[in-house]
Amino acid sequence: MNSPVSDNRGRTLASGGDFTNVMKHSRKPETRFPTRRDQLDENIIPSFQTQPNGLKKKEDACTEYERAIQAMVEKAIAEEASGERYPSYKGLEDYTLLSKTGDGAFSNVYKAIHNITGEKVAIKAVQRARPVDPTNPGRRQGVESHNILKEIQLMRRIQHPNVIQLLDFIQTPEYFFLILELAEGGELFHQIVHFTYFSEELARHVILQTAHAIRYLHEECGIVHRDIKPENLLFDPIDFIPSKVRKYRAGDDPDKVDEGEFRPGVGGGTIGRIRLADFGLSKVIWDSHTQTPCGTMGYTAPEIVRDGKYSKSVDMWALGCVLYTILCGFPPFYDESISSLTKKVAHGQYTFLSPWWDDISKSAKDLVSHLLTVDPDSRYDIHQFLSHPWITQSEEPTFPASDAPPIKSESPFSYDVATFADDEIPSARTPGVNSLREVFNISYAAHRMEQERLRKRAFGGNQGMANFYGTMNDLIEEEGEYDSATSNVEHALKRIDIANSPHPRSPNAPSLPQQKQRKQRSNAFKGFQLNLSNATLYNRRHKL
Numbered sequence: 244m245n246s247p248v249s250d251n252r253g254r255t256l257a258s259g260g261d262f263t264n265v266m267k268h269s270r271k272p273e274t275r276f277p278t279r280r281d282q283l284d285e286n287i288i289p290s291f292q293t294q295p296n297g298l299k300k301k302e303d304a305c306t307e308y309e310r311a312i313q314a315m316v317e318k319a320i321a322e323e324a325s326g327e328r329y330p331s332y333k334g335l336e337d338y339t340l341l342s343k344t345g346d347g348a349f350s351n352v353y354k355a356i357h358n359i360t361g362e363k364v365a366i367k368a369v370q371r372a373r374p375v376d377p378t379n380p381g382r383r384q385g386v387e388s389h390n391i392l393k394e395i396q397l398m399r400r401i402q403h404p405n406v407i408q409l410l411d412f413i414q415t416p417e418y419f420f421l422i423l424e425l426a427e428g429g430e431l432f433h434q435i436v437h438f439t440y441f442s443e444e445l446a447r448h449v450i451l452q453t454a455h456a457i458r459y460l461h462e463e464c465g466i467v468h469r470d471i472k473p474e475n476l477l478f479d480p481i482d483f484i485p486s487k488v489r490k491y492r493a494g495d496d497p498d499k500v501d502e503g504e505f506r507p508g509v510g511g512g513t514i515g516r517i518r519l520a521d522f523g524l525s526k527v528i529w530d531s532h533t534q535t536p537c538g539t540m541g542y543t544a545p546e547i548v549r550d551g552k553y554s555k556s557v558d559m560w561a562l563g564c565v566l567y568t569i570l571c572g573f574p575p576f577y578d579e580s581i582s583s584l585t586k587k588v589a590h591g592q593y594t595f596l597s598p599w600w601d602d603i604s605k606s607a608k609d610l611v612s613h614l615l616t617v618d619p620d621s622r623y624d625i626h627q628f629l630s631h632p633w634i635t636q637s638e639e640p641t642f643p644a645s646d647a648p649p650i651k652s653e654s655p656f657s658y659d660v661a662t663f664a665d666d667e668i669p670s671a672r673t674p675g676v677n678s679l680r681e682v683f684n685i686s687y688a689a690h691r692m693e694q695e696r697l698r699k700r701a702f703g704g705n706q707g708m709a710n711f712y713g714t715m716n717d718l719i720e721e722e723g724e725y726d727s728a729t730s731n732v733e734h735a736l737k738r739i740d741i742a743n744s745p746h747p748r749s750p751n752a753p754s755l756p757q758q759k760q761r762k763q764r765s766n767a768f769k770g771f772q773l774n775l776s777n778a779t780l781y782n783r784r785h786k787l
């Protein structure tokens with residue numbers, strides 16, 4: 244095991260790995276910003292950041308460039324001014340935190356600006372696991388170094404326009420800081436909830452870029468992401484251009500938010516470039532330098548090749564879930580009960596629910612069906628996906644997967660068909676962010692568990708071989724990872740009560756123009772409340 248490597252400030256860069264060249268794009272503060280320390284005033288603001296450190300600099304020592312950057316930093320702070328004060332993390336003195344963009348059990352993600360360069364970044368601050376206190380033994384709080392270092396090792400191999408890049412990495416005794424490219428638009432999740440669903444053009448724009456990221460990871464880096472979901476799909480925003488002509492689908496709310504004009508090659512619905520994030524669950528399946536499966540040193544046993552294919556197929560299944568969701572506004576698999584949801588995922592029980600799927604092209608449905616195919620051997624790989632007529636926009640006929648559901652499925656759930664008075668019409672059309680997040684998390688974890696079970700079963704027949712593969716390469720995951728998938732489900736379940744989770748939007752009475760527009764479109768307005776087994780993941784949409 245290598246000894247820890249320290250930088251010239253005495254910070255430990257890493258233990259147990261080759262971190263002398265920490266990152267491909269390594270910009271160790273000293274090399275990236277060589278004169279920063281000299282430039283800064285000695286009296287760096289100690290505790291909470293009330294202004295960027297750079298502002299304390301003596302005026303007369305400022306160059307024009309530095310003044311311009313300071314103005315940029317000040318402007319960014321003023322624009323973001325939420326009144327919230329963020330902790331001043333030791334080790335992050337070069338940055339001013341502008342806003343919080345995400346948080347987890349042991350991590351917070353901030354939008355930040357570099358005080359010297361004016362570069363906007365995202366900073367993921369991950370709390371390190373504390374040493375066990377002998378007087379208070381119990382679970383260690385925080386993230387173990389090997390987990391975060393694995394994520395960093397993976398990320399440093401990656402450079403693609405559709406993947407968030409790691410710019411820098413800083414360690415202190417209490418935190419790991421991942422300095423990441425910023426995706427200003429935030430999560431795709433919010434756009435799904437905002438627009439209810441995406442037009443086929445916008446859905447293609449989103450999924451195609453996601454697929455380019457996956458192709459790059461699978462084919463050029465030998466990495467499987469294993470956590471592709473709308474929460475981990477971020478985007479760069481573009482200007483919104485209102486639709487010249489509004490297009491409605493059957494089942495639409497008349498006051499569905501306008502997605503705006505779609506501009507080919509640019510985007511729509513404020514969504515420009517898609518950026519895949521969060522490599523916390525990712526895994527290397529082959530070595531991109533040696534072009535061989537990990538650790539096999541030239542062995543290419545069919546089982547190993549097959550295993551790599553299985554791992555990739557998990558990402559393809561996830562791509563299908565995302566495509567399904569963005570096309571219609573609700574996820575393919577849902578059940579209030581975890582065991583039923585797990586069964587549905589394992590058996591691929593989903594439907595193209597009428598009326599919401601009625602106006603979506605057959606070609607799109609066929610493509611979804613090839614991704615949500617239960618058998619990983621038959622599921623589309625990334626090349627088949629990229630050459631499908633719905634993606635290439637060719638007129639070629641398309642065919643459903645052999646286990647595809649009928650093109651038009653009446654709801655297996657109970658519907659309440661109701662007529663709403665004008666002032667009763669709710670604004671809720673798609674499951675709220677929280678419900679959608681949880682359903683995704685649970686069904687992804689359930690799928691990973693199922694794949695893991697299948698793989699274990701495949702190797703189970705030959706224990707000797709399983710041991711052999713287990714020691715010779717890390718294609719076969721450690722028990723811990725199986726456990727983490729399982730505990731993901733348990734954790735998600737403990738945290739939520741999907742059935743009673745409130746919708747983030749409160750039902751608003753429609754505005755007067757909306758009421759007028761609705762009256763013009765339909766005198767007898769009818770509403771559907773999609774009531775999923777009386778559960779809470781409901782969709783409320785209205786049929787004209």
Ligand SMILES: Nc1ncnc2c1ncn2[C@@H]1O[C@H](COP(=O)(O)OP(=O)(O)OP(=O)(O)O)[C@@H](O)[C@H]1O
Pocket residue numbers: 344345346347348350352365367407423424425426427429430474475477520521522523
């Ligand atoms: N580069 C970025 N630009 C903008 N926002 C980001 C960026 N990276 C992360 N975020 C925000 O922070 C959230 C959490 O990030 P990330 O998923 O990497 O952290 P995590 O702690 O691993 O989360 P989880 O526990 O959900 O896996 C994202 O969903 C997103 O909202």
